[in-house]
Amino acid sequence: MSQSENEPLEKSAVSTKVMDFVVAVMFFVLGAVVMWDSTRLGAKWGSDGPEAGYFPFYIGTILCAAAIVNAVRAFLGKDIKAPSFVSVSALKMVFSVLLPTIFYVLLIDGVGPIPGLGMYVPSVIFIAAFMVWLGKYKWLMTLTVSISVVVVFFLMFEIWFKVPLPKGPLEAALGLN
Amino acid sequence: MDEITSLMHGFSVALTPYNLGLMFVGVILGVLIGVLPGLGGANGVAILLPLTFTMNPTSAIIMLSCIYWGALFGGAITSILFNIPGEPWSVATTFDGYPMAQRGRAGEALTAAFTSSFIGALVAVLMITFLAPTVAKFALKFGPKEFFAVYLLTFCSFVGMTKAPPFKTICSMMLGFALAAVGLDTVTGQLRLTFGHMELLKGFDFLIAVIGLFGIGEILLTLEEGLAFKGTEGKINAKIVIETWKQLPKYWKTMIRSSAIGCWMGITPGGATPASFMGYGVAKNMSPNGKNFGNGELEGVIAPEVAAHAAGTAALLPMLTLGIPGSPTAAVLLGGLLVWGLQPGPLLFTEQKDFVWGLIASMYLGNIVGLIVVLTTVPLFAAILRVPFSIVAPVILVICAIGAYTVHSSMFDVWLMLVFGVMGYVFKKLDYPLAPMVLALVLGDRAEDAFRQAMLGSGGDVTTFFSNGLVGSITVLALAMLFWTPVRALVGKIRGVAS
Numbered sequence: 001m002s003q004s005e006n007e008p009l010e011k012s013a014v015s016t017k018v019m020d021f022v023v024a025v026m027f028f029v030l031g032a033v034v035m036w037d038s039t040r041l042g043a044k045w046g047s048d049g050p051e052a053g054y055f056p057f058y059i060g061t062i063l064c065a066a067a068i069v070n071a072v073r074a075f076l077g078k079d080i081k082a083p084s085f086v087s088v089s090a091l092k093m094v095f096s097v098l099l100p101t102i103f104y105v106l107l108i109d110g111v112g113p114i115p116g117l118g119m120y121v122p123s124v125i126f127i128a129a130f131m132v133w134l135g136k137y138k139w140l141m142t143l144t145v146s147i148s149v150v151v152v153f154f155l156m157f158e159i160w161f162k163v164p165l166p167k168g169p170l171e172a173a174l175g176l177n
Numbered sequence: 178m179d180e181i182t183s184l185m186h187g188f189s190v191a192l193t194p195y196n197l198g199l200m201f202v203g204v205i206l207g208v209l210i211g212v213l214p215g216l217g218g219a220n221g222v223a224i225l226l227p228l229t230f231t232m233n234p235t236s237a238i239i240m241l242s243c244i245y246w247g248a249l250f251g252g253a254i255t256s257i258l259f260n261i262p263g264e265p266w267s268v269a270t271t272f273d274g275y276p277m278a279q280r281g282r283a284g285e286a287l288t289a290a291f292t293s294s295f296i297g298a299l300v301a302v303l304m305i306t307f308l309a310p311t312v313a314k315f316a317l318k319f320g321p322k323e324f325f326a327v328y329l330l331t332f333c334s335f336v337g338m339t340k341a342p343p344f345k346t347i348c349s350m351m352l353g354f355a356l357a358a359v360g361l362d363t364v365t366g367q368l369r370l371t372f373g374h375m376e377l378l379k380g381f382d383f384l385i386a387v388i389g390l391f392g393i394g395e396i397l398l399t400l401e402e403g404l405a406f407k408g409t410e411g412k413i414n415a416k417i418v419i420e421t422w423k424q425l426p427k428y429w430k431t432m433i434r435s436s437a438i439g440c441w442m443g444i445t446p447g448g449a450t451p452a453s454f455m456g457y458g459v460a461k462n463m464s465p466n467g468k469n470f471g472n473g474e475l476e477g478v479i480a481p482e483v484a485a486h487a488a489g490t491a492a493l494l495p496m497l498t499l500g501i502p503g504s505p506t507a508a509v510l511l512g513g514l515l516v517w518g519l520q521p522g523p524l525l526f527t528e529q530k531d532f533v534w535g536l537i538a539s540m541y542l543g544n545i546v547g548l549i550v551v552l553t554t555v556p557l558f559a560a561i562l563r564v565p566f567s568i569v570a571p572v573i574l575v576i577c578a579i580g581a582y583t584v585h586s587s588m589f590d591v592w593l594m595l596v597f598g599v600m601g602y603v604f605k606k607l608d609y610p611l612a613p614m615v616l617a618l619v620l621g622d623r624a625e626d627a628f629r630q631a632m633l634g635s636g637g638d639v640t641t642f643f644s645n646g647l648v649g650s651i652t653v654l655a656l657a658m659l660f661w662t663p664v665r666a667l668v669g670k671i672r673g674v675a676s
Contacts, residue, residue: 016606016607019603019606019607020607023603023604023607023609024348027348027352030352030355031351031355033370034355034358034370037369037370037372038369041362041365041367041369045637049629049632049633050629050632050633050637051365052362052364052365052367052369053369054629054632055358055625055628055629056354056355056358056369056370059351059354059355059358060351060355062347062351063347063348063351063352063355066344066345066347066348066351067348069344070342070344070345070348073342073344078342079342079608081608085606085607086401086606090400090401093400093401094397094400094401094602097396097397097400097570097574098397098599101393101574101595102595104574104575104578105578105588105591105592105595108578108588108591109588109591109592116588119578119579119582123575123578126571126574126575127568127571127572127575129571130567130568130570130571131567131568131571133567134566134567134570135565135567135568137567145568149572149575150575153575153579157579157583161228161231162231163227163228163583164586165579165582165583166582166588
């Protein structure tokens with residue numbers, strides 16, 4: 001519980017008020033895009049009934065209207081529970097998981113001309129990286145856990161439920177394709 | 178007593194060794210999902226849904242609904258032992274459950290919680306058994322305009338009944354509708370909101386949204402709150418169970434009240450979470466021991482658990498009879514029905530008897546299986562919570578990624594899941610409710626079809642939604658729900674001035 005007591009002292013990365021306002025503006029822009037695209041398709045009553053944009057146009061309109069109310073409320077500082085949206089330390093924590101996860105998906109998918117490694121090898125690397133980096137585990141323990149978890153997934157998906165996942169060069173070399 | 182005959186037939190469908198085995202697997206997976214942070218009922222079912230694509234629909238829904246029961250049971254374990262609600266609907270269980278555990282009465286609290294969950298579910302299943310066929314028969318009379326009015330009622334109730342600021346609820350709901358509109362318009366064949374991207378042709382799959390919003394978003398939130406779980410030991414043996422069971426009949430009034438609240442909140446899209454709070458609040462006001470609530474009162478565990486489980490179960494009634502899910506998890510199950518080629522709605526009861534009654538019978542059996550599993554395996558699941566976060570977090574993220582991929586075997590979906598994850602994190606922190614968005618995403622196309630057909634029928638006249646008694650009263654009810662909060666505030670003010 002010591003963490004919550006210290007919270008007011010922690011440096012805030014961004015205030016709730018600013019974040020609330022920015023998100024409301026983004027909703028407005030989205031609503032406007034929906035309305036614009038609907039008018040492009042035709043949001044009126046055509047010869048054979050409602051056109052493709054008829055229903056979405058209303059959706060966009062309501063979205064814009066509600067977003068304006070939210071933006072005004074955010075500007076006035078209504079329904080704000082905590083002044084800080086996220087503290088610097090919490091944001092670091094979030095990024096310390098989010099960035100490796102993005103890197104993990106890049107490893108699976110590949111970037112541009114570089115082919116992906118499939119689902120399994122990146123998963124071993126991802127779990128192992130977390131264990132070493134955040135959990136400070138020894139290598140033997142790390143490899144045992146990460147490899148056995150992924151082997152269980154392999155058995156479950158490829159063999160038991162017959163749902164193929166992406167595979168890379170290692171699986172090809174082992175003849176598991 | 179057609180229902181009894183149908184139900185007996187249902188038992189004969191559900192009671193095969195294969196289906197019973199699936200029930201056990203489902204409940205155990207469900208408890209696991211309920212216990213682990215970041216894997217909740219909705220996205221747990223979403224992740225496992227692709228695994229059932231090849232099964233026959235009845236077995237598949239039995240397993241998936243058992244995962245849901247398991248998750249409902251599992252939420253209580255973390256609430257009582259660790260003071261961490263594994264699911265939002267078990268927040269109210271922490272109020273009295275954790276104090277009990279601190280005083281060494283964890284076994285008693287857990288037994289009471291599980292048994293109450295079971296009772297709540299049983300009441301709701303009984304209600305479904307006898308009410309669902311009637312509702313379905315009634316709904317057979319519905320045309321497009323009636324269906325649109327029911328959709329309207331569903332969404333308006335969200336605005337009126339959730340605690341989130343109403344305009345934020347509207348925003349997140351409209352976002353769901355907008356996302357549902359993306360892709361090929363089935364009526365005109367035109368592409369909507371794709372802006373030339375081929376990946377968007379098929380639109381957004383709500384399963385991906387659920388995995389991202391509830392899975393990744395939840396992990397990011399959990400990270401902020403710190404990683405250590407500090408908990409008390411939970412021991413359950415036969416003696417504690419029997420001692421607790423002896424105490425339970427005393428609280429029959431609380432159970433009836435909470436069951437009623439739960440059934441009502443489950444059918445209307447209030448869902449299990451508000452039901453549990455309401456059950457707790459009402460019990461606190463009505464009980465002679467009300468003042469002692471919060472200090473480890475057994476009744477304070479019973480009340481929210483009965484209500485949450487009744488609501489969670491009752492949410493399947495509108496899903497089966499009208500094709501309108503009462504909760505995000507019910508929405509995912511509805512998505513499953515569509516994948517298996519079943520059309521949810523009133524016709525299900527006449528055309529897919531085996532499926533419907535097999536499912537209803539499995540609700541009885543699944544909850545019995547669930548009760549047995551949780552009472553016998555609590556220490557095991559409590560041990561899982563002691564696995565450090567640095568192992569649990571990456572494994573859950575890997576599961577989410579695999580889950581997102583398997584929906585359409587597409588990497589684009591995995592990226593999309595990450596985007597939804599960040600969105601879920603931001604929305605949660607800013608009080609934008611996620612459930613209306615998911616439901617709008619699921620129901621968007623169906624609501625739009627109903628609207629278009631109704632409009633076609635009337636030649637574009639909106640007053641068609643008031644054209645007969647039935648559709649008119651549903652529409653009026655919907656509008657009443659929409660303006661419920663401001664009207665109540667206004668009435669309160671007038672009364673305040675008058676006095």
